[in-house]
Amino acid sequence: MIGATPSVFDASLSRSGGPGIGSFVDRHAPDVAFTYYGAGKVALRDGLAGLVEPGETVLVPAYLSPAVVEPFHELGLESQCYAIERSLAPDFDDLERRLDDETAAIVSVNYFGFPQPGLERLASLADEYDCYHVDDNAHGALSVDEGTLLGTVGDLGITTLRKLLPVPDGAVLYRADDEVREAFEPSPLAGPADRVAATDCRYVASSVAETILGATPSLHRSVETFFADGTDDPTTVDPEARYEAAKVPMSRFSKAVTDAADPNAIRATRRKNFRAWRRVLTDRDDVTPLYERLPEGISPYEFPVRADEPAAFRSELTDCAVVGAHSWPVLRKCVHGNEAYETANRLATDLVALPVHQGIEPSAIEAVGDRLVD
Numbered sequence: 001m002i003g004a005t006p007s008v009f010d011a012s013l014s015r016s017g018g019p020g021i022g023s024f025v026d027r028h029a030p031d032v033a034f035t036y037y038g039a040g041k042v043a044l045r046d047g048l049a050g051l052v053e054p055g056e057t058v059l060v061p062a063y064l065s066p067a068v069v070e071p072f073h074e075l076g077l078e079s080q081c082y083a084i085e086r087s088l089a090p091d092f093d094d095l096e097r098r099l100d101d102e103t104a105a106i107v108s109v110n111y112f113g114f115p116q117p118g119l120e121r122l123a124s125l126a127d128e129y130d131c132y133h134v135d136d137n138a139h140g141a142l143s144v145d146e147g148t149l150l151g152t153v154g155d156l157g158i159t160t161l162r163k164l165l166p167v168p169d170g171a172v173l174y175r176a177d178d179e180v181r182e183a184f185e186p187s188p189l190a191g192p193a194d195r196v197a198a199t200d201c202r203y204v205a206s207s208v209a210e211t212i213l214g215a216t217p218s219l220h221r222s223v224e225t226f227f228a229d230g231t232d233d234p235t236t237v238d239p240e241a242r243y244e245a246a247k248v249p250m251s252r253f254s255k256a257v258t259d260a261a262d263p264n265a266i267r268a269t270r271r272k273n274f275r276a277w278r279r280v281l282t283d284r285d286d287v288t289p290l291y292e293r294l295p296e297g298i299s300p301y302e303f304p305v306r307a308d309e310p311a312a313f314r315s316e317l318t319d320c321a322v323v324g325a326h327s328w329p330v331l332r333k334c335v336h337g338n339e340a341y342e343t344a345n346r347l348a349t350d351l352v353a354l355p356v357h358q359g360i361e362p363s364a365i366e367a368v369g370d371r372l373v374d
Ligand SMILES: Cc1ncc(COP(=O)(O)O)c(C=O)c1O
Pocket: 038, 039, 040, 041, 042, 064, 065, 068, 109, 136, 138, 139, 159, 160, 161, 162, 170, 171, 246
């Protein structure tokens, strides 16, 4: 079975004893200050808190989950969505139309672990309008683009460890710019928790259950439902509640896994799995990969495709025991169905993201390929 996330009991983790994520960051971004958080959203809030004034605006791409703007709203900022192109680059005409003296920050998003196309132009617009560039790298903790660690491209940035490792929570706030570093005042949610909490135990218990029952997709889904606290299901939780639930420090368990991880091995496996999906799907006319190339240094979060019949393709995958394929994201209410954001709406409908995490052997993907073409 191919699930959405790696398990604590994956061979890749037990083999690890690696140098940890912190030393990877130190090596690739030695001049950038960083702090661990439980969630990227809280990291965004703390990173911007000393820099912005209530009433200012923040520009975010329309192709984004609703909860991500909640920290900006907590700071009294108004969030405005800019349209995106099919390449996932900002629609620069739309973005520039929205920039004015009230703009405090522009957010870029490195979707699926790849640098957002147009990052340089976006950064120079942020300079021109004297506002902060926030590099949202939630998806690509280990992605290094031409020598630069993604998440550290802007004045400040974040990454989400929960999307990389078998952990219940975890994120990093990067502070690249001097002004951002000086203004930073960590809230009580900064840094790892000082003791083991219920989250740690529940997460390990649910991982044990998943490992025991993992071979059976239907049982796996029931166990997931049993242990789920609803935070991963955007249809049952409103964005504000989702944000409030994220206000916990990084758990001890997440910190221990983060410190033991082997970044190079994880990235290498994710890249192999990305290429395996590309091989497997190459002859399908009804499925188009979002990314043709996998540049050196990129650690893909998933293998995203546009499907002509997304629901049918997902159910085909489920029949082949791929339970971790999903659409992304549930759009904000102001974007959903709004024709000003046609591309974001189309992508949110057509996209199917296939898992590439380090708990999957490339041979398992090849085996799915044999069944899919039957
Ligand atoms: C693009 C993007 N940015 C930010 C976040 C927020 O990260 P976290 O869940 O760690 O708060 C997410 C999470 O889903 C995301 O997909």
